[in-house]
Amino acid sequence: MSTPEGASSGLPRYPAPAAPGTGGAAVVVRGLRKKFGAREAVAGIDLEVAAGSLAGLVGPNGAGKTTSLSMMTGLLRPDSGQILINGIDVWRDPPAAKAAIGVVPAEARLFDRLSGEELLEYAGRLRGLPAGQARSRAAQLLDVLDLAGDARRLVADYSTGMRKKAALGCALIHNPPVLFLDEPLEGVDPVSGDVIRRLLTRFAGSGSTVLFSSHVMELVEQVCDHVSIIDKGKIVVTGTIDEVRGGKTLQRAFIDRVGPRATDAEVLSWLGSSSS
């Protein structure tokens, strides 16, 4: 059970990962729908993420990944559907559900007028950690995330990769049993990407659950044990990596499922060094 230290001293109490009635699933989504005007961004999603698994949610741009994750994390009100995190209904008991999750949004927009260590300490204190504990965890996370040397720099001066790592630190500081990440490696250099990848693998290896969206098939293939492909607001396939791949690469399987986007090379017949 992933419970932070001091849970008995008035800190948020996290439920066990495998809550009763969820069949051992940490995240259960049923009939999730969301419309923006006439456009249906999420058109009835059903999804289960097993406790302790590292699951990927992949899809083309505009498929509904960010909208789905926003609804699962209590940041966007769904039109209909149910979301359970460790058995807690996110929209019936938001405080309990939010206490059990960590979130890294797509655009790592942080409090950029705080230094890295101030930011992580703030995230810890927001989550109810005592100041001393928040501070020590912040220092440890900054060290692991390779940000210790920049801990006193303002986040406003961080690069994209550093911001993503800082956002991950904020999401992990209270040791949540379930972690949601939206495009964690978007715009991140290979070195920072490797740091994030190792941390996620280690986190999931300890029995915690990770669900993240990504465009990077290679990453999903390397670190995830489960993957779901979303297109036009619906899950088109879900299962273990091997099941979804079906003997091909995940990239190929993804394109086969979602359909190749039209190209017309003849229009660009002038392009290339052999043309004049």
Added chain:
Amino acid sequence: MARLLVQLKLRLLVNALRSSNSAKVSFIISSTFAVLLAIFTFLVLAGFRGKSTSVELTSVIFTVFAFGWLIAPIMVFGLDSTLDPATLALYPLRTRPLAVGLLAASFTGLWPLANIIGLLGVTVGLASGGLGVIVAVVAVVLEVLFCIALARFVTTSLASLLRSRRGRDLAAFLIIPLFALYEFFAQVAPKAASEGTITAASFAGFDSWMRWLPPGLAAHAIQDASDGRPGLAVARLGALAAIILVFVWLWVRSLGRALVTADTTTQSSRVRGTRLPLAGLGLRGAVAARFWLYQRREPLSLVYWALVAVITAAVSASAVFGRTHHPAVILASAVFGPALVGIFHANSAAQTGPAFVLEATALSRRRDLRAYFSGQNLVLGAIGAPLVVAVCFALAAAAGDPGVGVEATPVVLAGLGAALGLSGLFTAALPYPMVKRAGTPVFVPAPGYAGYRLGGLLTLVGTAVLAAPAIVGAVLAANGPDAIRIGVLVPCAAVYGFALALIGVRLAAKVAEGTLPEMCQAALRTVT
């Protein structure tokens, strides 16, 4: 190259009319202001005709225009892509034709045209005779050319700085002197002029040194030509042209350098402290600590406080510069100041921007939300109360009646409590996305949400209504033995204000429990 860049500028102007409705409205408003500026300036300059101090006043107007050209491009740096040499650095362009092209592009548009037309008011107000009018036209063209060369030189020299976070922070502060100038001309100067405190002769002293500056040279050349001293007029215009050439030369040099110089965006600053303050106050302390650091480090927060001080002072300008010293005027400032603090924070969650997600994912219980709102109020109260009280005391002292500052204090305390309570309530009940446009000092509602300004308006009205008991008390105290009544009134007003803020926090937390997702979406859609 000149033709290409002029066409680019015209294309950008035409595209503004074809783009979104909000861009179209902005363009129409901007064009209307340009036309109004041209008419107003022309009439003001023409109105100087026959005045003994017309050349001094013209010098002042010319200098104000140069100041405007100096400041405005720095503030709208990100808005006009032709101002940033980095956008052209990728193309194989030689510096000299590029400079000519950029100069021509600067002359293109409604605002430069409005400047020329407006300044041509000198042909009526200052020039006389054929030679005077000809020199006036040349002087106006040179004055505008000087303004453009100066603006181009400064923005190009500062381009690498303005692209950096620190440079943009500094540019944000430029709004403060501009706003103070606006308040001076809109509020203080008319009242002072109508009561004879400021007359045309007041500017005579300025002219002794301003006549040697480029705008002064242009103005005095017109007078010299009109008074039959053509040689002196030509000499002044020649000096002005030489100064322009120097600025153009400096600009071309800095342009050449800017095209091959790395920007400074990688430079960064370190903070001194290692810990967040107020560790002993739990969640409330954490929110207050973050908010406190933002008041110090975020330019927008500092701009808000500067605007509170400037507007609070301007409201009672008549008490300082006029002949009526009625305390009620300074009491108006004591209500306006706190109300402004509330108005500026009446959508504080959305104003936080997408970073609010970090707070929204952690706060949900009503108890947490109370801590969130009260943490913010602690900081706003700690800064707002002494600031507004100090401004009221300064106004009272300037008006020659320091006792009025004491009477204003209870009004400030009650008003601030009301304003903070209302701002929290509207933050929770009426969240809406905001945008921060280049060139504007504050957040404005995103397109389609203009009606949500209602929250700010209701904060203003509500503050005045809820502070009414303190206002009545202050007026009564002014007519009795002050020492006794004020001694009771100040603590009573403080308790009353605290109670209002507390009620506001409790109501805001109750409402926010249901609207947190909407607050979050408003924050995510806010463009900072």
